[in-house]
Amino acid sequence: MRVFKCALRVMRAHLIFPLVYIVGLSFMGLFMAMSFSFGQADEQFQPARGEYAVVDRDASAVSQGMIDALSAVGDKVEVADDRRAFQDAVAKGAVDYLLVVPEGYGDAFAAAAREGTDAPSLDVVFSYYSAEGAYLDEAVGSYLSAVRTILAAHPTATLEEAVDDALDAVGHTAQTTILTTDAGMTEADRFLFYLQWSTYTLFAGITVCIGVLTATMGRTDVRRRSLTSPLPFISYNLQMGLACLVVTAFAWLWTFAIGAIAFPQAMTSMTVAGVTWCALSMFAFCLIPLAIGFLLGQLSASITVSNAVGNICGMVISFLGGAWVPLDIMSPAVLQVAQLMPGYWYNKACGLAAHLNSVPTLDAIVPILQSMGVLLLFTAVVLVIALLVARMRTQTSTAGGNAAAHTAL
């Protein structure tokens, strides 16, 4: 197992690549998945509350009603009746809404309501960008509108009665319940998103790691030295294959395990069969970058080229797999192209696997197997190309003169 151990030592020397691509990107995917708010079905609806200040220079029933109306939807903050204090409170964000009720406002408002003329104006300050401020202003507006309506409709009603009735009217709120649909966003969906995004992690990580490993081990000089040794070719190739598989398996296990640990509820809400088939689909996907890395090694691609191929192809495949933008909103033409990419079939397999029952039927498993089959076909095609390249490389070097002889095998 000398070659196998040597390959792992080589990989250890290039530890930066698995650290950046596999560990780093998997955490990035994790944070992205966690940052999504898919709804919280187990909590009650809580309306937003803003912070307000009222400077009541009127002290009438109407102004007191405004204070009561505001207290139902916000939290009061004390602000001194001073122009500079107003500016500070608003500018520094101490309040979302500042209301100044001028002296005599209540009487003027009642008279205007009974006569049907325009209501007197209030001094109100809130930012156009503050949703809370607009919401609090709307609460005051609703209350005043209700008072005005009651006074107009009942000319005999006292101002205090109108205020009470208005507060009673605006105090009624609609009952709110959060409902989740069957296709609702759960933690399992976050996990599924993480798996989708992992196409980039896995593709870039495995391609770069395997590319670097095979290129280093296959460097003409050292490979020739190995070939002059008594180590059988098949043993050499098998040990190299095993090393590549170990690196791939690490990337797969790490990526999947991190997701499983970060989303424990997803693990409990999904069936064992679902989790298992997701993991298997991920492994089938991992074999594609393994083959591409092997191809890069046969082409003697430099570390820079391996990085470029891993990143660019990883981004394209993950994008066309729907990891960055949902496939639902992509145009039919893009969807057709996406079907030619492995990311699409991987995500399809994971999506189907995530909703498997505990005892899945054959009908449920066959589509997953079909998607995995497509992934394995991708791998087979790339591997065949890589083997052809390896063969051509040998043939060319033995057919091109003395300089070429130096690069043989």
Place this chain on the structure above:
Amino acid sequence: MNIVDVKNLVKRYGTTLALDHFNMEIAPGEVFGLLGPNGSGKTTAINCILQLLTYDKGSIELFGEKMSPTRYDLKRCIGVVPQNVAVFEELTVRENIDYFCGLYISDAAERRACVNDAIEFVGLQDYVKHRPKKLSGGLLRRLNIACGIAHKPELAFFDEPTVAVDPQSRASILQGITAMSERGTTVVYTSHYMEEVEEICSRIMIMDKGRTLAIGTNAQLKIMTGIGERIEVDVLELPEAARAKVQGLDCVQSADYDGHVLRITCGNGQHNVSDVLGILRTFDVTPGRIWAEPPTLNDVFLEITGRDLRD
């Protein structure tokens, strides 16, 4: 029984004939020098012997048995020190030697002893934990050699192992190869440095265009080409008649006078210097400095392969 026995080897690269019925026999314990201009077929011959290249015709026997790519028993007895430094940048000096030695020796204890011996042999004790990037050119070459000979091969191929190394490292490498030979290892040594080959090789082959042009010991090659010594005499004035008389000597191949120095190239002869001086005396020419140099392997090489520039 020869250690290496190559008969009528033919190798073509497309339409180019790299080896043209090439023959080579190397006896046990020999340090065999393989010389030839660039593109003469040296590396191709070695690659064919090592089964890194296929060949069109001929036979290769090592240790009296037919060599093939799957003769791992024969490969176990061979060590290769390639022209380019073939080590892993990612491994330390010890790890590199251990890896390549491990391809030959599976027993850990035996391998450890061999690796230690190899490190001592090339004098890399102070650098065992260094990575190749931190080694100088000479140390790298020594590491390259250690990787090739750590398993104590019976037959070792050294392909220009002293390229771009300083004189001290070169001397150390040559000393090591001589020591290996004294321990019974058969060595095939290729180099463009003629003085090295002259110094360590017991037999030398000069090849060109895939064919053997000459083979023999250093002395045999010099006799074979008919080149004797080269004589230079400082004289202030030399009559043309004197120069013509010198030129007329049987042993003299050429005699040129450039105004201060008389340069004479001799063939094989017993009394070249005294014959030349006798003629000068008869013309009352008093020589200043007299300098006689025996022929070098370089002279032999150029005589055999020609002085035309190669690719």
